Amino acid sequence: MEGAGGGAAYPSRTAEEVFRDLRGRRAGMIKALTEEVEKFYKLCDPEKENLCLYGYPNETWEVTLPAEEVPPEIPEPALGINFARDGMNGKDWLALVAVHSDSWLLAVAFYFGARFGFDRETRRRLFNMVNNLPTIYEVVTGVAKKQAKEKTPNSSSKSNKPTSKVSRVEPRSSSKAKVSAPKDEEDSGDEDGDEVEEEHDNTLCGTCGTNDGKDEFWICCDNCEKWYHGKCVKITPARAEHIKHYRCPECTNGNSNKRLKP
Structure with missing residues:
Protein backbone atom coordinates (compact mmCIF):
# COMPACT_ATOMS: atom_id res chain seq x y z
CA MET A 1 0.00 0.00 0.00
CA GLU A 2 1.60 3.21 -1.16
CA GLY A 3 1.58 6.63 0.46
CA ALA A 4 1.13 7.72 4.04
CA GLY A 5 -0.02 11.32 3.71
CA GLY A 6 -3.51 12.37 4.60
CA GLY A 7 -4.32 13.13 0.98
CA ALA A 8 -2.95 9.88 -0.46
CA ALA A 9 -5.26 8.00 -2.82
CA TYR A 10 -6.12 4.48 -1.66
CA PRO A 11 -7.52 1.86 -4.03
CA SER A 12 -10.81 0.28 -3.06
CA ARG A 13 -10.66 -2.88 -0.97
CA THR A 14 -13.39 -5.19 0.29
CA ALA A 15 -13.89 -6.31 3.88
CA GLU A 16 -12.83 -9.81 2.83
CA GLU A 17 -9.54 -8.54 1.39
CA VAL A 18 -8.76 -6.59 4.55
CA PHE A 19 -9.64 -9.66 6.62
CA ARG A 20 -7.22 -11.83 4.64
CA ASP A 21 -4.53 -9.22 5.25
CA LEU A 22 -5.23 -9.22 8.99
CA ARG A 23 -5.41 -12.99 9.19
CA GLY A 24 -1.96 -13.21 7.63
CA ARG A 25 -0.56 -10.68 10.11
CA ARG A 26 -2.19 -12.57 12.98
CA ALA A 27 -0.71 -15.89 11.84
CA GLY A 28 2.77 -14.38 11.70
CA MET A 29 2.53 -12.96 15.22
CA ILE A 30 1.18 -16.22 16.61
CA LYS A 31 4.13 -18.01 15.02
CA ALA A 32 6.53 -15.62 16.76
CA LEU A 33 4.92 -16.18 20.17
CA THR A 34 4.55 -19.97 19.88
CA GLU A 35 6.48 -21.97 17.29
CA GLU A 36 9.42 -19.57 17.06
CA VAL A 37 9.31 -18.22 20.59
CA GLU A 38 13.00 -18.90 21.31
CA LYS A 39 14.04 -16.80 18.34
CA PHE A 40 11.57 -14.09 19.35
CA TYR A 41 12.87 -14.09 22.93
CA LYS A 42 16.47 -13.59 21.82
CA LEU A 43 15.56 -10.75 19.46
CA CYS A 44 13.82 -8.84 22.26
CA ASP A 45 17.04 -7.81 23.99
CA PRO A 46 16.27 -5.30 26.78
CA GLU A 47 19.58 -3.58 26.04
CA LYS A 48 18.36 -2.53 22.61
CA GLU A 49 16.16 0.47 21.81
CA ASN A 50 12.36 0.43 21.72
CA LEU A 51 11.37 -2.63 19.71
CA CYS A 52 8.03 -3.63 18.17
CA LEU A 53 6.58 -6.93 16.96
CA TYR A 54 5.20 -6.63 13.44
CA GLY A 55 3.05 -9.20 11.67
CA TYR A 56 2.88 -9.16 7.88
CA PRO A 57 0.17 -10.27 5.44
CA ASN A 58 2.34 -13.16 4.17
CA GLU A 59 2.24 -14.76 7.65
CA THR A 60 5.76 -13.68 8.62
CA TRP A 61 6.88 -11.55 11.56
CA GLU A 62 9.66 -9.16 12.52
CA VAL A 63 11.02 -7.56 15.68
CA THR A 64 12.36 -4.15 14.76
CA LEU A 65 12.34 -0.45 15.53
CA PRO A 66 9.16 1.53 14.83
CA ALA A 67 8.73 3.40 11.56
CA GLU A 68 10.63 6.67 11.38
CA GLU A 69 7.99 8.49 9.36
CA VAL A 70 5.51 10.62 11.29
CA PRO A 71 2.67 9.94 11.15
CA PRO A 72 3.26 6.29 10.21
CA GLU A 73 1.55 4.77 7.18
CA ILE A 74 -0.50 2.46 9.39
CA PRO A 75 -0.93 2.33 13.19
CA GLU A 76 2.18 1.16 15.01
CA PRO A 77 2.27 -1.86 17.34
CA ALA A 78 3.18 -1.55 21.03
CA LEU A 79 6.53 0.13 21.56
CA GLY A 80 9.29 -1.24 23.81
CA ILE A 81 8.10 -4.83 24.24
CA ASN A 82 11.72 -5.83 24.90
CA PHE A 83 12.11 -3.74 28.07
CA ALA A 84 9.83 -5.92 30.21
CA ARG A 85 11.29 -9.24 29.05
CA ASP A 86 13.62 -9.88 31.98
CA GLY A 87 11.47 -8.24 34.62
CA MET A 88 8.49 -10.60 34.23
CA ASN A 89 7.70 -14.28 34.23
CA GLY A 90 8.26 -15.56 30.68
CA LYS A 91 4.65 -16.68 30.15
CA ASP A 92 3.27 -13.45 31.55
CA TRP A 93 5.51 -11.44 29.25
CA LEU A 94 4.38 -13.38 26.18
CA ALA A 95 0.75 -12.93 27.24
CA LEU A 96 1.33 -9.17 27.56
CA VAL A 97 2.83 -8.99 24.08
CA ALA A 98 -0.10 -11.04 22.78
CA VAL A 99 -2.66 -8.63 24.26
CA HIS A 100 -0.94 -5.66 22.68
CA SER A 101 -0.75 -7.55 19.38
CA ASP A 102 -4.52 -8.13 19.43
CA SER A 103 -5.06 -4.41 20.05
CA TRP A 104 -2.79 -3.56 17.13
CA LEU A 105 -4.67 -5.85 14.73
CA LEU A 106 -7.98 -4.18 15.59
CA ALA A 107 -6.40 -0.75 15.14
CA VAL A 108 -5.09 -1.77 11.71
CA ALA A 109 -8.49 -3.27 10.78
CA PHE A 110 -10.41 -0.08 11.40
CA TYR A 111 -7.66 2.09 9.98
CA PHE A 112 -8.10 0.22 6.69
CA GLY A 113 -11.86 0.49 7.13
CA ALA A 114 -11.61 4.26 7.32
CA ARG A 115 -9.11 4.54 4.48
CA PHE A 116 -11.18 2.36 2.17
CA GLY A 117 -14.42 4.14 3.04
CA PHE A 118 -16.25 1.22 4.66
CA ASP A 119 -19.80 1.97 5.69
CA ARG A 120 -21.33 0.80 8.96
CA GLU A 121 -22.47 -2.56 7.59
CA THR A 122 -19.08 -3.31 6.02
CA ARG A 123 -17.26 -2.40 9.25
CA ARG A 124 -19.60 -4.67 11.18
CA ARG A 125 -18.92 -7.52 8.75
CA LEU A 126 -15.17 -7.01 9.05
CA PHE A 127 -15.34 -6.98 12.85
CA ASN A 128 -17.44 -10.15 12.90
CA MET A 129 -14.92 -11.96 10.70
CA VAL A 130 -12.06 -10.89 12.97
CA ASN A 131 -14.03 -11.70 16.11
CA ASN A 132 -14.77 -15.24 14.89
CA LEU A 133 -11.06 -16.05 15.18
CA PRO A 134 -9.48 -16.83 18.56
CA THR A 135 -7.43 -13.87 19.76
CA ILE A 136 -3.65 -14.08 19.78
CA TYR A 137 -3.85 -13.95 23.57
CA GLU A 138 -6.20 -16.93 23.64
CA VAL A 139 -3.87 -18.95 21.41
CA VAL A 140 -0.68 -18.04 23.29
CA THR A 141 -2.13 -18.70 26.75
CA GLY A 142 -3.93 -21.89 25.75
CA VAL A 143 -7.39 -20.46 26.40
CA ALA A 144 -8.45 -21.26 22.82
CA LYS A 145 -7.65 -24.97 23.26
CA LYS A 146 -9.43 -25.02 26.62
CA GLN A 147 -12.54 -23.47 25.10
CA ALA A 148 -12.46 -26.01 22.27
CA LYS A 149 -12.27 -28.88 24.76
CA GLU A 150 -15.16 -27.46 26.77
CA LYS A 151 -17.30 -27.54 23.64
CA THR A 152 -16.44 -31.17 22.94
CA PRO A 153 -19.08 -32.73 25.26
CA ASN A 154 -21.76 -30.88 23.31
CA GLU A 241 -23.14 -34.77 -0.94
CA HIS A 242 -19.86 -36.24 -2.18
CA ILE A 243 -17.69 -34.72 0.56
CA LYS A 244 -17.10 -37.11 3.44
CA HIS A 245 -15.40 -34.65 5.79
CA TYR A 246 -15.56 -30.99 4.84
CA ARG A 247 -12.70 -28.69 5.87
CA CYS A 248 -13.10 -24.95 5.40
CA PRO A 249 -10.48 -22.82 3.57
CA GLU A 250 -9.04 -21.60 6.86
CA CYS A 251 -8.48 -25.13 8.18
CA THR A 252 -6.90 -26.30 4.95
CA ASN A 253 -4.69 -23.21 4.83
CA GLY A 254 -6.14 -22.41 1.44
CA ASN A 255 -5.75 -18.70 2.01
CA SER A 256 -5.73 -16.44 -1.00
CA ASN A 257 -2.36 -15.15 -2.08
CA LYS A 258 -3.88 -11.78 -2.75
CA ARG A 259 -2.54 -9.68 0.14
CA LEU A 260 -2.43 -6.04 0.99
CA LYS A 261 1.07 -4.60 1.06
CA PRO A 262 2.34 -3.94 4.61
Missing part, protein backbone atom coordinates in the same frame (compact mmCIF):
# COMPACT_ATOMS: atom_id res chain seq x y z
CA SER A 155 -20.41 -31.89 19.92
CA SER A 156 -22.76 -34.89 19.80
CA SER A 157 -25.79 -32.72 20.53
CA LYS A 158 -28.07 -31.95 17.64
CA SER A 159 -27.83 -28.26 18.52
CA ASN A 160 -24.08 -28.16 17.84
CA LYS A 161 -22.94 -30.79 15.38
CA PRO A 162 -25.20 -32.61 12.91
CA THR A 163 -25.67 -36.33 13.48
CA SER A 164 -25.51 -37.14 9.81
CA LYS A 165 -23.94 -35.90 6.62
CA VAL A 166 -27.34 -35.08 5.15
CA SER A 167 -28.24 -32.77 8.01
CA ARG A 168 -24.87 -31.06 7.68
CA VAL A 169 -25.36 -30.03 4.09
CA GLU A 170 -29.06 -29.20 4.04
CA PRO A 171 -30.01 -25.56 3.44
CA ARG A 172 -31.16 -23.89 6.62
CA SER A 173 -34.90 -23.41 6.97
CA SER A 174 -36.71 -20.12 7.43
CA SER A 175 -36.16 -20.48 11.18
CA LYS A 176 -32.43 -20.60 10.40
CA ALA A 177 -32.10 -24.00 12.05
CA LYS A 178 -28.43 -24.88 12.01
CA VAL A 179 -29.16 -28.61 12.08
CA SER A 180 -32.00 -30.63 10.62
CA ALA A 181 -32.92 -33.10 13.34
CA PRO A 182 -33.27 -36.79 12.38
CA LYS A 183 -36.86 -37.99 12.06
CA ASP A 184 -36.79 -40.02 15.27
CA GLU A 185 -35.87 -36.87 17.22
CA GLU A 186 -38.35 -34.44 15.69
CA ASP A 187 -40.78 -34.78 18.59
CA SER A 188 -38.16 -34.30 21.30
CA GLY A 189 -39.92 -31.19 22.66
CA ASP A 190 -40.54 -27.52 21.99
CA GLU A 191 -38.06 -26.37 24.62
CA ASP A 192 -35.06 -27.85 22.80
CA GLY A 193 -36.35 -26.43 19.54
CA ASP A 194 -36.53 -22.93 20.98
CA GLU A 195 -32.95 -23.17 22.25
CA VAL A 196 -31.70 -24.41 18.90
CA GLU A 197 -33.56 -21.69 17.01
CA GLU A 198 -32.15 -18.98 19.29
CA GLU A 199 -28.61 -20.32 18.82
CA HIS A 200 -28.98 -20.44 15.07
CA ASP A 201 -30.32 -16.90 14.91
CA ASN A 202 -26.86 -15.86 16.11
CA THR A 203 -24.91 -18.08 13.70
CA LEU A 204 -22.54 -16.10 11.48
CA CYS A 205 -20.88 -17.22 8.28
CA GLY A 206 -17.17 -17.82 8.92
CA THR A 207 -16.27 -16.05 5.69
CA CYS A 208 -18.54 -13.03 5.27
CA GLY A 209 -19.45 -12.65 8.96
CA THR A 210 -23.19 -12.29 8.36
CA ASN A 211 -26.20 -14.47 9.09
CA ASP A 212 -28.15 -13.37 6.03
CA GLY A 213 -29.85 -15.82 3.72
CA LYS A 214 -32.30 -17.84 5.78
CA ASP A 215 -33.14 -20.17 2.92
CA GLU A 216 -29.64 -20.40 1.46
CA PHE A 217 -27.43 -23.47 1.55
CA TRP A 218 -25.01 -23.60 4.48
CA ILE A 219 -22.20 -26.07 5.24
CA CYS A 220 -20.38 -26.83 8.47
CA CYS A 221 -16.63 -27.45 8.73
CA ASP A 222 -16.02 -30.84 10.37
CA ASN A 223 -12.74 -29.55 11.80
CA CYS A 224 -13.55 -26.20 13.45
CA GLU A 225 -17.38 -26.58 13.37
CA LYS A 226 -17.93 -23.12 11.92
CA TRP A 227 -20.78 -22.59 9.47
CA TYR A 228 -20.39 -21.05 6.02
CA HIS A 229 -22.65 -19.92 3.22
CA GLY A 230 -22.17 -22.42 0.41
CA LYS A 231 -21.63 -19.56 -2.02
CA CYS A 232 -18.91 -18.05 0.20
CA VAL A 233 -16.81 -21.22 0.10
CA LYS A 234 -17.92 -22.23 -3.41
CA ILE A 235 -19.64 -25.44 -2.33
CA THR A 236 -22.99 -26.48 -3.82
CA PRO A 237 -25.45 -28.92 -2.22
CA ALA A 238 -24.72 -31.45 -4.97
CA ARG A 239 -20.98 -31.24 -4.41
CA ALA A 240 -21.39 -31.41 -0.64
Whole structure:
Protein backbone atom coordinates (compact mmCIF):
# COMPACT_ATOMS: atom_id res chain seq x y z
CA MET A 1 0.00 0.00 0.00
CA GLU A 2 1.60 3.21 -1.16
CA GLY A 3 1.58 6.63 0.46
CA ALA A 4 1.13 7.72 4.04
CA GLY A 5 -0.02 11.32 3.71
CA GLY A 6 -3.51 12.37 4.60
CA GLY A 7 -4.32 13.13 0.98
CA ALA A 8 -2.95 9.88 -0.46
CA ALA A 9 -5.26 8.00 -2.82
CA TYR A 10 -6.12 4.48 -1.66
CA PRO A 11 -7.52 1.86 -4.03
CA SER A 12 -10.81 0.28 -3.06
CA ARG A 13 -10.66 -2.88 -0.97
CA THR A 14 -13.39 -5.19 0.29
CA ALA A 15 -13.89 -6.31 3.88
CA GLU A 16 -12.83 -9.81 2.83
CA GLU A 17 -9.54 -8.54 1.39
CA VAL A 18 -8.76 -6.59 4.55
CA PHE A 19 -9.64 -9.66 6.62
CA ARG A 20 -7.22 -11.83 4.64
CA ASP A 21 -4.53 -9.22 5.25
CA LEU A 22 -5.23 -9.22 8.99
CA ARG A 23 -5.41 -12.99 9.19
CA GLY A 24 -1.96 -13.21 7.63
CA ARG A 25 -0.56 -10.68 10.11
CA ARG A 26 -2.19 -12.57 12.98
CA ALA A 27 -0.71 -15.89 11.84
CA GLY A 28 2.77 -14.38 11.70
CA MET A 29 2.53 -12.96 15.22
CA ILE A 30 1.18 -16.22 16.61
CA LYS A 31 4.13 -18.01 15.02
CA ALA A 32 6.53 -15.62 16.76
CA LEU A 33 4.92 -16.18 20.17
CA THR A 34 4.55 -19.97 19.88
CA GLU A 35 6.48 -21.97 17.29
CA GLU A 36 9.42 -19.57 17.06
CA VAL A 37 9.31 -18.22 20.59
CA GLU A 38 13.00 -18.90 21.31
CA LYS A 39 14.04 -16.80 18.34
CA PHE A 40 11.57 -14.09 19.35
CA TYR A 41 12.87 -14.09 22.93
CA LYS A 42 16.47 -13.59 21.82
CA LEU A 43 15.56 -10.75 19.46
CA CYS A 44 13.82 -8.84 22.26
CA ASP A 45 17.04 -7.81 23.99
CA PRO A 46 16.27 -5.30 26.78
CA GLU A 47 19.58 -3.58 26.04
CA LYS A 48 18.36 -2.53 22.61
CA GLU A 49 16.16 0.47 21.81
CA ASN A 50 12.36 0.43 21.72
CA LEU A 51 11.37 -2.63 19.71
CA CYS A 52 8.03 -3.63 18.17
CA LEU A 53 6.58 -6.93 16.96
CA TYR A 54 5.20 -6.63 13.44
CA GLY A 55 3.05 -9.20 11.67
CA TYR A 56 2.88 -9.16 7.88
CA PRO A 57 0.17 -10.27 5.44
CA ASN A 58 2.34 -13.16 4.17
CA GLU A 59 2.24 -14.76 7.65
CA THR A 60 5.76 -13.68 8.62
CA TRP A 61 6.88 -11.55 11.56
CA GLU A 62 9.66 -9.16 12.52
CA VAL A 63 11.02 -7.56 15.68
CA THR A 64 12.36 -4.15 14.76
CA LEU A 65 12.34 -0.45 15.53
CA PRO A 66 9.16 1.53 14.83
CA ALA A 67 8.73 3.40 11.56
CA GLU A 68 10.63 6.67 11.38
CA GLU A 69 7.99 8.49 9.36
CA VAL A 70 5.51 10.62 11.29
CA PRO A 71 2.67 9.94 11.15
CA PRO A 72 3.26 6.29 10.21
CA GLU A 73 1.55 4.77 7.18
CA ILE A 74 -0.50 2.46 9.39
CA PRO A 75 -0.93 2.33 13.19
CA GLU A 76 2.18 1.16 15.01
CA PRO A 77 2.27 -1.86 17.34
CA ALA A 78 3.18 -1.55 21.03
CA LEU A 79 6.53 0.13 21.56
CA GLY A 80 9.29 -1.24 23.81
CA ILE A 81 8.10 -4.83 24.24
CA ASN A 82 11.72 -5.83 24.90
CA PHE A 83 12.11 -3.74 28.07
CA ALA A 84 9.83 -5.92 30.21
CA ARG A 85 11.29 -9.24 29.05
CA ASP A 86 13.62 -9.88 31.98
CA GLY A 87 11.47 -8.24 34.62
CA MET A 88 8.49 -10.60 34.23
CA ASN A 89 7.70 -14.28 34.23
CA GLY A 90 8.26 -15.56 30.68
CA LYS A 91 4.65 -16.68 30.15
CA ASP A 92 3.27 -13.45 31.55
CA TRP A 93 5.51 -11.44 29.25
CA LEU A 94 4.38 -13.38 26.18
CA ALA A 95 0.75 -12.93 27.24
CA LEU A 96 1.33 -9.17 27.56
CA VAL A 97 2.83 -8.99 24.08
CA ALA A 98 -0.10 -11.04 22.78
CA VAL A 99 -2.66 -8.63 24.26
CA HIS A 100 -0.94 -5.66 22.68
CA SER A 101 -0.75 -7.55 19.38
CA ASP A 102 -4.52 -8.13 19.43
CA SER A 103 -5.06 -4.41 20.05
CA TRP A 104 -2.79 -3.56 17.13
CA LEU A 105 -4.67 -5.85 14.73
CA LEU A 106 -7.98 -4.18 15.59
CA ALA A 107 -6.40 -0.75 15.14
CA VAL A 108 -5.09 -1.77 11.71
CA ALA A 109 -8.49 -3.27 10.78
CA PHE A 110 -10.41 -0.08 11.40
CA TYR A 111 -7.66 2.09 9.98
CA PHE A 112 -8.10 0.22 6.69
CA GLY A 113 -11.86 0.49 7.13
CA ALA A 114 -11.61 4.26 7.32
CA ARG A 115 -9.11 4.54 4.48
CA PHE A 116 -11.18 2.36 2.17
CA GLY A 117 -14.42 4.14 3.04
CA PHE A 118 -16.25 1.22 4.66
CA ASP A 119 -19.80 1.97 5.69
CA ARG A 120 -21.33 0.80 8.96
CA GLU A 121 -22.47 -2.56 7.59
CA THR A 122 -19.08 -3.31 6.02
CA ARG A 123 -17.26 -2.40 9.25
CA ARG A 124 -19.60 -4.67 11.18
CA ARG A 125 -18.92 -7.52 8.75
CA LEU A 126 -15.17 -7.01 9.05
CA PHE A 127 -15.34 -6.98 12.85
CA ASN A 128 -17.44 -10.15 12.90
CA MET A 129 -14.92 -11.96 10.70
CA VAL A 130 -12.06 -10.89 12.97
CA ASN A 131 -14.03 -11.70 16.11
CA ASN A 132 -14.77 -15.24 14.89
CA LEU A 133 -11.06 -16.05 15.18
CA PRO A 134 -9.48 -16.83 18.56
CA THR A 135 -7.43 -13.87 19.76
CA ILE A 136 -3.65 -14.08 19.78
CA TYR A 137 -3.85 -13.95 23.57
CA GLU A 138 -6.20 -16.93 23.64
CA VAL A 139 -3.87 -18.95 21.41
CA VAL A 140 -0.68 -18.04 23.29
CA THR A 141 -2.13 -18.70 26.75
CA GLY A 142 -3.93 -21.89 25.75
CA VAL A 143 -7.39 -20.46 26.40
CA ALA A 144 -8.45 -21.26 22.82
CA LYS A 145 -7.65 -24.97 23.26
CA LYS A 146 -9.43 -25.02 26.62
CA GLN A 147 -12.54 -23.47 25.10
CA ALA A 148 -12.46 -26.01 22.27
CA LYS A 149 -12.27 -28.88 24.76
CA GLU A 150 -15.16 -27.46 26.77
CA LYS A 151 -17.30 -27.54 23.64
CA THR A 152 -16.44 -31.17 22.94
CA PRO A 153 -19.08 -32.73 25.26
CA ASN A 154 -21.76 -30.88 23.31
CA SER A 155 -20.41 -31.89 19.92
CA SER A 156 -22.76 -34.89 19.80
CA SER A 157 -25.79 -32.72 20.53
CA LYS A 158 -28.07 -31.95 17.64
CA SER A 159 -27.83 -28.26 18.52
CA ASN A 160 -24.08 -28.16 17.84
CA LYS A 161 -22.94 -30.79 15.38
CA PRO A 162 -25.20 -32.61 12.91
CA THR A 163 -25.67 -36.33 13.48
CA SER A 164 -25.51 -37.14 9.81
CA LYS A 165 -23.94 -35.90 6.62
CA VAL A 166 -27.34 -35.08 5.15
CA SER A 167 -28.24 -32.77 8.01
CA ARG A 168 -24.87 -31.06 7.68
CA VAL A 169 -25.36 -30.03 4.09
CA GLU A 170 -29.06 -29.20 4.04
CA PRO A 171 -30.01 -25.56 3.44
CA ARG A 172 -31.16 -23.89 6.62
CA SER A 173 -34.90 -23.41 6.97
CA SER A 174 -36.71 -20.12 7.43
CA SER A 175 -36.16 -20.48 11.18
CA LYS A 176 -32.43 -20.60 10.40
CA ALA A 177 -32.10 -24.00 12.05
CA LYS A 178 -28.43 -24.88 12.01
CA VAL A 179 -29.16 -28.61 12.08
CA SER A 180 -32.00 -30.63 10.62
CA ALA A 181 -32.92 -33.10 13.34
CA PRO A 182 -33.27 -36.79 12.38
CA LYS A 183 -36.86 -37.99 12.06
CA ASP A 184 -36.79 -40.02 15.27
CA GLU A 185 -35.87 -36.87 17.22
CA GLU A 186 -38.35 -34.44 15.69
CA ASP A 187 -40.78 -34.78 18.59
CA SER A 188 -38.16 -34.30 21.30
CA GLY A 189 -39.92 -31.19 22.66
CA ASP A 190 -40.54 -27.52 21.99
CA GLU A 191 -38.06 -26.37 24.62
CA ASP A 192 -35.06 -27.85 22.80
CA GLY A 193 -36.35 -26.43 19.54
CA ASP A 194 -36.53 -22.93 20.98
CA GLU A 195 -32.95 -23.17 22.25
CA VAL A 196 -31.70 -24.41 18.90
CA GLU A 197 -33.56 -21.69 17.01
CA GLU A 198 -32.15 -18.98 19.29
CA GLU A 199 -28.61 -20.32 18.82
CA HIS A 200 -28.98 -20.44 15.07
CA ASP A 201 -30.32 -16.90 14.91
CA ASN A 202 -26.86 -15.86 16.11
CA THR A 203 -24.91 -18.08 13.70
CA LEU A 204 -22.54 -16.10 11.48
CA CYS A 205 -20.88 -17.22 8.28
CA GLY A 206 -17.17 -17.82 8.92
CA THR A 207 -16.27 -16.05 5.69
CA CYS A 208 -18.54 -13.03 5.27
CA GLY A 209 -19.45 -12.65 8.96
CA THR A 210 -23.19 -12.29 8.36
CA ASN A 211 -26.20 -14.47 9.09
CA ASP A 212 -28.15 -13.37 6.03
CA GLY A 213 -29.85 -15.82 3.72
CA LYS A 214 -32.30 -17.84 5.78
CA ASP A 215 -33.14 -20.17 2.92
CA GLU A 216 -29.64 -20.40 1.46
CA PHE A 217 -27.43 -23.47 1.55
CA TRP A 218 -25.01 -23.60 4.48
CA ILE A 219 -22.20 -26.07 5.24
CA CYS A 220 -20.38 -26.83 8.47
CA CYS A 221 -16.63 -27.45 8.73
CA ASP A 222 -16.02 -30.84 10.37
CA ASN A 223 -12.74 -29.55 11.80
CA CYS A 224 -13.55 -26.20 13.45
CA GLU A 225 -17.38 -26.58 13.37
CA LYS A 226 -17.93 -23.12 11.92
CA TRP A 227 -20.78 -22.59 9.47
CA TYR A 228 -20.39 -21.05 6.02
CA HIS A 229 -22.65 -19.92 3.22
CA GLY A 230 -22.17 -22.42 0.41
CA LYS A 231 -21.63 -19.56 -2.02
CA CYS A 232 -18.91 -18.05 0.20
CA VAL A 233 -16.81 -21.22 0.10
CA LYS A 234 -17.92 -22.23 -3.41
CA ILE A 235 -19.64 -25.44 -2.33
CA THR A 236 -22.99 -26.48 -3.82
CA PRO A 237 -25.45 -28.92 -2.22
CA ALA A 238 -24.72 -31.45 -4.97
CA ARG A 239 -20.98 -31.24 -4.41
CA ALA A 240 -21.39 -31.41 -0.64
CA GLU A 241 -23.14 -34.77 -0.94
CA HIS A 242 -19.86 -36.24 -2.18
CA ILE A 243 -17.69 -34.72 0.56
CA LYS A 244 -17.10 -37.11 3.44
CA HIS A 245 -15.40 -34.65 5.79
CA TYR A 246 -15.56 -30.99 4.84
CA ARG A 247 -12.70 -28.69 5.87
CA CYS A 248 -13.10 -24.95 5.40
CA PRO A 249 -10.48 -22.82 3.57
CA GLU A 250 -9.04 -21.60 6.86
CA CYS A 251 -8.48 -25.13 8.18
CA THR A 252 -6.90 -26.30 4.95
CA ASN A 253 -4.69 -23.21 4.83
CA GLY A 254 -6.14 -22.41 1.44
CA ASN A 255 -5.75 -18.70 2.01
CA SER A 256 -5.73 -16.44 -1.00
CA ASN A 257 -2.36 -15.15 -2.08
CA LYS A 258 -3.88 -11.78 -2.75
CA ARG A 259 -2.54 -9.68 0.14
CA LEU A 260 -2.43 -6.04 0.99
CA LYS A 261 1.07 -4.60 1.06
CA PRO A 262 2.34 -3.94 4.61
